[in-house]
Amino acid sequence: MMIDWSRLSRDYPILDGLPATLRERVVERSVTAGERLALQGETPTGMYFVLAGEVRLLRRSSSGRETVMQRVQEGFVAEASLDAPCYHCDLIAGASGKVLVFPRCDFEAALTESREFNQAWIVHLSGELRRARSRNERLACPTAAERIRHAILTEGDGRGLVVGSTRKEWAAELGLTHEALYRALRRLRETGAIHEDGGWIEWLAD
Known part of the structure; x- marks a missing residue:
C-alpha cells in the first residue's frame, strides 16, 4: 500500500x-x-x-x-x-x-x-x-498520592487528566503496584481531593 x-x-x-x-x-x-x-x-x-x-x-x-x-x-x-x-x-x-x-x-x-x-x-x-x-520528578515523589497529583497537573490541562489506559497500566507508568494505586485513588476520593468521571480525573485539593 x-x-x-x-x-x-x-x-x-x-x-x-x-x-x-x-x-x-x-x-x-x-x-x-x-x-x-x-x-x-x-x-x-x-x-x-x-x-x-x-x-x-x-x-x-x-x-x-x-x-x-x-x-x-x-x-x-x-x-x-x-x-x-x-x-x-x-x-x-x-x-x-x-x-x-x-x-x-x-x-x-x-x-x-x-x-x-x-x-x-x-x-x-x-x-x-x-x-x-x-x-523522573514524578517518580521521585515519595507517596502514591503525590505521584497522582503530579501526573494530573503536569500531564493534563492543569485541572484534570484523561487517563487513556487501564488503571493497571497507569500504575505501571507511575511506578506503583495497581493495588497501591487503587488504595490511593480511594483515599483521595473519600477526602474530596479528586473527582473521577470515567477516564477523567480532576484534582480538587489545591
Whole structure:
C-alpha cells in the first residue's frame, strides 16, 4: 500500500522534512495488541513512528515488576535506540494499530544529509527530554498520592487528566503496584481531593 506522505506531512509536521530517499525506504505495518516489536537486548534495526494504536517501552526488574518507560499513541518511540547497541526495554504494542518503520541506517543518513530534518529531530528530542525530566520528578515523589497529583497537573490541562489506559497500566507508568494505586485513588476520593468521571480525573485539593 502506498504511503500518503501529503497527509502524513500535514498531520505530523516532523515528517514534512523527511528526505525523499528516506521516504522511499519506509514501511507501514499493522501491529496487534500485545505484539512484541523488539525485545530487551536485541540490536535496533529500525526507528518506529506510531500512526494509530499505542506502543510502549516496558522494563522489567529482576523481581518481575513492570514499569512503563514510554507510552506513545502518535509519534516516534524509543528514540534513544537510534545510537544504542541494544534495546534496554521491550517494545510492545499496547493496542492494535499502525506504525511506520524506518531502517536505522537510512534514518541516520537522513539526519546527516538533511539540515531541515536534523533540526526537526533536535526539537522533537528536546520535547522528549522535558517529558522525561517531568517523569523522573514524578517518580521521585515519595507517596502514591503525590505521584497522582503530579501526573494530573503536569500531564493534563492543569485541572484534570484523561487517563487513556487501564488503571493497571497507569500504575505501571507511575511506578506503583495497581493495588497501591487503587488504595490511593480511594483515599483521595473519600477526602474530596479528586473527582473521577470515567477516564477523567480532576484534582480538587489545591
